Amino acid sequence: MSYTSTPELNKLSSTEKKAYKSYGLALLIAVYEMELVNKDYDQEQILNLDSIKYCLEALPKDTREKFSDWFIQLSQKEVVQLMDEVIKVQNTDYIFNDIAESFYDADEQKRRGIVLTPKWLANYITNKAITYWNQLNAGKGIPKKVADLSCGAGVFIKELQSSLDTKSNIYGVDISHDYVFFTRLATVSDKITKNIIIHCLDTLTDLRVKEQIELFQEEEIIPVNNYDIIVGNPPYVRSQQLDSGYSKIIKDYYTEFVDGNFDLTVPFLAHTFKALSDGGIGALVVSSKFMSSKYGKKICSVLAKQTRILEITDFGDGQVFPKKTTYTCVIIFAKLPPNGDISIYKFPPGLKWDNKESYLKDASMSVIPQKQLEEHPWNLTSGFHEEILKKFIDSSNPKLTDVFPRIIQGVRTGANNIFVVNSKDNDLLESETMYPYIDGTNIRRVNIKKTDKKMVWPYKLNQDESVTPLTETELKEKFYNTWKYLNNYKTVLSDRKLENGAPWFSYSRTQNLLLPKLRKILVREMMPSAQFAADSQGEFIFSSGYGLVGSDDMPNEEYHMWAAILSTPTMEFQLRFNSTQLHSGWFRILKQHLQRIRLINLSKKQKKEAIEISKRLINDSNNEKLWDKLDLIVAQAFNLTESMRDEIKSFLESIHAVSKPNYEINIKENKQLQNDKIEDYSNSEIQDNILDTVYPDLTNEQRLKYMPIEVTMYNKYHRDRPELAQLVTFKKNKENTPIHSWYKYTQGYSRDLVQLLLKELDVKSGEKVYDPFMGSGTTLLTCKEEGIRSYGADISPLMTWITKLKVEDWNTTKLNKILKTMDKANPTPCKEENLLFMNYLEKAFAPEILSQIIGWRNWINNQELEKKYKDFLLLGLISILEEISFIRKHGSHYRYLNNTESVGLKKLNINVIDSAANIKEIFINKISKMVQDVSIANLKKTECNVYTLNSRSEVPSENADIIITSPPYLNRNNYFSQQKAELSLLGLISSNEEYKNLVKTSYRSHVEAELEKEPISKIPEVNKIISSVVLTENNNPKIPHMIAGYFDDLQQTLSKLKQNLNPGARLAFVVGNSRWGGVVVPVDHLLALIAERLGYKLDRILVARYKGNSPQQMKRYGQIKVRESIVLLKWEG
DSSP states (O other), X not given: OBTTSOHHHHTSOHHHHHHHHHHHHHHHHHHHHHTOXXXXXOXXXXXXXXXXXHHHTTSOHHHHHHHHHHHHHOOHHHHHHHHHHHHHHTTSSOXXXXXXXXXXXXXXXXXXXXXXXXXXXXXXXXXXXXXXXHHHTTTSXXXXXXXXXXXXXXXXXXXXXXXXXXXXXXXXXXSOHHHHHHHHHHHOOXXXXXXXXXXXXXXXXXXXXXXXXXXXXXXXXXXXXXXXXXXXXXXXXXXXXXXXXXXXXXXXXXXXXXXXXXXXXXXXXXXXXXXXXXXXXXXXXXXXXXXXXXXXXXXXHHHHHHSEEEEEEEOTTOOOSTXXXXXXXXXXXXXXXXXXXXXEEEOXXXXXXXXXXXXXXXXXXXXXXXGGGGSSSOOOOOHHXXXXXXXXXXXXXXXXXXXXXXXXXXXXXXXXXXXEEOHHHHTTSOGGGEEEEEOGGGBXXXXXXXXXXXXXXXXXXXXXXXXXXXXXXXXXXXXXXXHHHHHTTHHHHHTSXXXXXXXXXXXXXXXXXXXXXXXXXXXXSEESSOXXXXXXXXXXXXXXXXXXXXXXXXXXXXXXXXXXXXXSHHHHHHHHTTSEEOGGGOEEOOHHHHTTOBOOOOOHHHXXXXXXXXXXXXXXXXXXXXXXXXXXXXXXXXXXXXXXXXXXXHHHHHHHHHHOTTSOOOHHHHHHHHOTTSOXXXXXXXXXXXXXXXXXXXXXXXXXXXXXXXXXGGGGGEEEOGGGTTTTSSGGGGTTOTTTTXXXXXXXXXXXXXXXXXXXXXXXXXXXXXXXXXXXXXXHHHHHHHTOEEEEEESOHHHHHHHHHHTSOOOHHHHHHHHHHHHHOOOOOOXXXXXXXXXXXXXXXXXXHHHHHHHHHHHHHHSXXXXXXXXXXXXXXXXXXXXXXXXXXXXXXXXXXXXXXOHHHHHHTXXXXXXXXXXXXXXXXXXXXXXXXXXXXXXXXXXXXXXXXXXXXXXOSOOXXXXXXXXXXXXXXXXXXXXXXXXXXXXXXXXXXXXXXXXXXXXSSSTTSOOOSSXXXXXHHHHHHHHHOOOOTTSOTTHHHHHHHHHHHHHHHHXXXXXXXXEEEEEEEEEEOEEETTXXXXXXXXXXXXXXXXXXXXXXXXXXXXXXOOHHHHHHHOOOOEEEEXXXXXXXX
């Protein structure tokens, strides 16, 4: 929405505007489908429809009233634009899903567990549920009460509406007012549909089915129980993400169903079971983890023993929800005693659910007895597969733990980046303190890929086979090089949490310290196919994965034999059915899974042959004939038939087709499997090269501690430009630069910088410039001076108000006439009790001065002038506020000049205005200077548009060829706190709540913004920085959260910007690096890295200057100067 909208709309926050546009679009879609409103699109006519009034009642009163005002004030052009969007999207799959998907940002969707159901899946589940109800309730007529109790945007409600008679009552519930509004609109007609009732409630608490019936019950808007059908897709939220108080309530209410760290699937399944009538049908699409995870044991027992499970559709690794990573299933059950068999539908791995032709038709159907599910975890295999698995679990076959009594995990150092050293460094250290270090990528089928890494092991093996740390004296005297190496990092190592009495150089945990000395089979935690290798000499150490340790007398050759046996197709089949399936055919195996695995009894002849084959495989691991020969021995030992072996091979072939089993495993893929929070980037992982550093004076310890990420590969793009040092600040604009100097904006840059960048970026005639963080409008005003088309945006209503006035075309005759009127005016000083931020204003201004300010403001507003000329005078008034106050803006806060105790202020020697002074002369001088600026400025008649929006998540509907901007610096400055006086006196915001919302939704460059609960970024390099930041008691504990949020915001901005850019666009970002807890945050390099991963090309980095650190930083951490730079990018399109 551009600035040209009505003044009332400009008081709305960008978040509200975005929400209201979504509301308006949804409302017009509903009206369009009703075909009730004539072509003039009368907004009042729409809002006065009874059915629309009912829909609007879903929203809180304040929101409803504000939206209605917004909607009524839309111009004819704006309504037509919205209707054009309606017409464009009317043929989409389910448009209300599209609106709901964009309504909340990705972070909020994750917090709420929002995963919207595609229409095809809702249709499938709804039709199945109705069909089953009719089959099991023959003679009962129609289902009377049906519901979706987590209805989201209403796709299930819409399916129920189209599938059932109007005599069926349809109920919808969701915890989101917004989604309830969308659902009501989705199902609305020209009259209120009495059989469809949608309300905003928390199903798990507000609709809890109580065991005891209350004597006097209130009439229910939404029934608590006795539903004939419940369908839905409950939210995907783990208990760890819930508020602790709410989590406790859920555990109390559903104590017989939930256990441990449950996800909301469990209580929703429990609620569905309790809320159904006898013979009722529950049909939900949910996370499939409850079937195998410990927290699902109770609910699985209830479903298996107290309901009739009719069907389970297991999507396996298929991703059925667009843009989401979930592992889901559909479970359909009746509230009836168990009876007979369950239909199981499964799909081949790697199925592309974005291809509609593959929906559902590729399912294979099998049948299992329900009794099979009375054991947990649930085993959905049937027929031939179940027959094969029964062969494995025969009690005569030994458990894996019978052969390998110990399953041990890797060591935990708490500082692998120090203890794991590369080949260059490990040659310098004593071999007695080093062991070869491996991870999952080194473990191949019966082989260990050579590693050039080693782990420092500062321990000694005692005669009784116990392991104890070396003393520091022993380490220094016997292994001086190792001691010296570790001593370089003593400060960092000492900061770790160590077990009682442990020396500073020991591992953070004492588990499995004997690991490198033990003979073992190496088990990688995640794998694309069965891959095991033997460390028969006891020489390797690892951090992730497991080691299988046999008896002391197990021969080395048997270790190799068992590693080969575990890597056979027959054993992989068993392993896969006892592990967690991941996407792309990978699987994860944990200790609990290994404990369920069965091995084989071998005759002497079989063992001899297996040992011989395994020896040959070590040197010829790709010999499929040898593998087939060994697999035959394993299969025969399990008494598998030839047809069973063929089925296993066929099953694995289909999986290996997508799981890349030929060991060319990409490390980045493995890391994404480990952590869905971190993006999988196409670029290589970032490795700094110390030889390329621009900080050669740092010691190794300083570098590790204070510069965990430098991204040295970008140093070659640096161009030192010391002449830019002053230009990247606002200082030059204060030097009587016409118009630019009207309002002092300390966070801005200069006109000279924009002029220089326009040349650097080679701006051509007809190209358009965009500034998504325009502040006080320097970029736009400079473009207007140069005759270049431009547009800009800012989240601050003050900044957009100022910018519009600075780029406006003025009539100097009118301005001079106004100036004469001012000269004769003597406004009466006034008091105003209801101003926002009154406490602040009373501290900032003497009472007499504040009264004069309010008096002049009221005088201006009472003049018979065009609004823009009133605003011109108001701009002059707010531009002198600092000069006539007790404050001076400084960083994110103020210096109070009347603080007589401040030594720093005495040094500044700033005069403070006398409280008895008359501000008229100062004000008129300011306006005179502004009028003079207008007369000498040469602004061209060039297109220049201003938008109030949040560039974190929004973009205007214009395209750009050039970006010149400066995102907020990562400096903890809440810029809004410096705008309180202006926002209050101009009435640009109406309440404290609106101010707080502006602050919360602003860029996460400060701790007052809305931050995540955990300081985790989507960008792995940022997480490395965060993990290095050690805060003191004086630091704000939210700083790591701020750092994570800031770079996630930068990524989102760069991603959104691509929608606006024409092919061949050039971009300039003015940014400043920072330090937190002594750790350098290279914002310029990380911005370049994020941009390249999004498809931009880095051109140059213009280094304007190196800035020092705060006295506090230098005193505690020493000085490391940080850059202020301009990152130049290209977008090819």
